[in-house]
Amino acid sequence: MSLTNEEGGTGLLQATSRFTVINDTCLTATTCPSSPSKYRTADGSCNSLSITNLGKANTDYRRLITPAYADGIQSPRVASDGSALPSARLVSVRVLGGAEKPTDATALALMQFGQLINHDFQSSTTFTFSNGTDISCCTSAGGSLDASQLHSACLPISVALNDKFFNPKNATTKISCMNFVRSIAGPRLDCSLGYADQLNQNTHWLDGSTVYGSNSATLATLRQYTGGLLKVTRDATNNRDLLPITSTCTTGACFYAGDSRATEQPQLTVMHTLWHREHNRVAKALSALNPTWSDETIFQEARRIVVAEMQHVAYDEFIPALLSPGIIAKYNLAPLASGFFTNYTGLTNGPISNEFATAGFRVGHSLVQGTVKLYSEDGTLLTSSYTMSDTFNDPSRIVNDKTYFDAVIRGLLTQLSASADHTIDESLWNKLFRAANATWGFDVAALNIQRGRDHGLPSYNTYRQLCGFNKATSFDALTNVTSSSDPIIKSDLSTIMGQVYGSVDDIDVFVGGLAEVPFPGAIAGPTMSCLIAEQFNKLKFSDRYFYELGGQPHSFTAAQLAEIKKASLARIFCDNSDGTVLSVQPNAFAVASATNPRVLCTNTASIPALDLSLWKNEVLF
């Protein structure tokens, strides 16, 4: 049609493909019940009553700003002068490497709850061959492929031959390529044409997808269909329930849960198991209170309570541990001391933003500790502590070592989280998903940088401006800021960025964001905080089922809401451990201290428990 790329990318957003030959690729609106349901759907549809697909699994991310694709439509971002950007691995090595520093008092639970909720509301997906097999963009030995051999979805990351980790001096074979496959884009909700937006496979809501899945088929595989319970693997010897295992499992540790990444690393598997057990704990209590309820009613009511608990922990405990009081107030993220809010606001797309998924929330990668510390109940550091890169995708120790599960919980409560700065632990930086017989793996930072370019995220400076800060006019201006309210990047890092990037307008948002010095009271830097706060504002005010939203037919009663507001991660740990976690500090996101001392789990004055009797004779519709 002789359109320029800009006309094709942004102009055609005004045009719909509804009445064209590709109409059959558009999403059809989900038909929702005529009277709104009390419960969420499994796939997140029917949350918005006007746009029924809003937030549904397998719909596009929202954009905060027009993407910066090289061709305006879908080619990865290039430098502002049109040349290629520096290799994502090179940027990672030069700007982001180095030894992790611990935070002052933040517990590692911050990292682990963060990854759990990340897997609740976002899951980008990459292209595969049509039979589902993975695409390789490098040779199996880490060499580069000829351009003619590359699949069109390939965007391999080049590794320098003098990369100290991948290519040490004595190496016989050199690694020059890190596999990277582009994310799948999909039709927008309104089926408009224009630039590529990427798909989120999970529901866009903070709705317990890690426990319940993001579609009805997954949910069906997880339910027992008796007593409102989720399936478990019963470990009678140790009197405990573990996550269900797949029927074809031969190792005894092929757990599955609502999100397919549940066994990515054992601390995550433990966190999944805790919330899975919480569902069954609540379901059993509701069943005892309401003996006439059906399996379906018990299941849905338990799910409603567990999701509300998870939301409350996120807003009441997790967010304050990550963001500054100022930004929490600006984006209205703090739960009310009592009662409901009623200002639900609709959206037209999303609600998860591409910027949050592809940059902002990836700040969590910097919180990870590569040495995972395990503790006994008396506070002794166990010699069985381990290195994360030895355990990717292997949760077998949960099954084989009966003391391990609770020792992991104590580790999350006792070990300091790594700080959310530019350093990323070796386990993720050089050895991510390392094969058992290999010394090297992926570099998550390089993947994040490349993913940002793949998704067309504009550069760091664009997001500074979007967040209300001044654009930096030079690398020096990143350090010597003109306004005291602007983010600061330490001079050693801004100097290195000046050596790596051609222009201050080229810096990847993940890189600039991680390099910022946090404002007082925050863990994350100002630009990352802004992307995160904007997202949690949308997740709160655009979710019709948000636990604190009043005035809806399905809202909790005031007395029930007051009970939900007692939920805490400390109580989740206490109630769902293997039975040997006897004391926990009330604020599980900070390590124990004089102001946050460990108390016995039986101390419900310090770690309140929900009174579920308020759900006796609950009104059903």
Ligand code: HEM
């Ligand atoms: C040991 C812990 C972790 C591992 C091994 C891990 C690994 C990964 C990997 C491999 C990706 C995909 C990268 C890509 O190809 O684009 C990813 C994505 C992501 N991670 Fe992590 N991660 C961990 C912890 C965390 C934490 C603690 C957070 C946040 C608090 C987090 C937030 C994210 C986000 C937001 C994404 C993008 C999700 C998406 O678009 O689907 N991760 N992580």
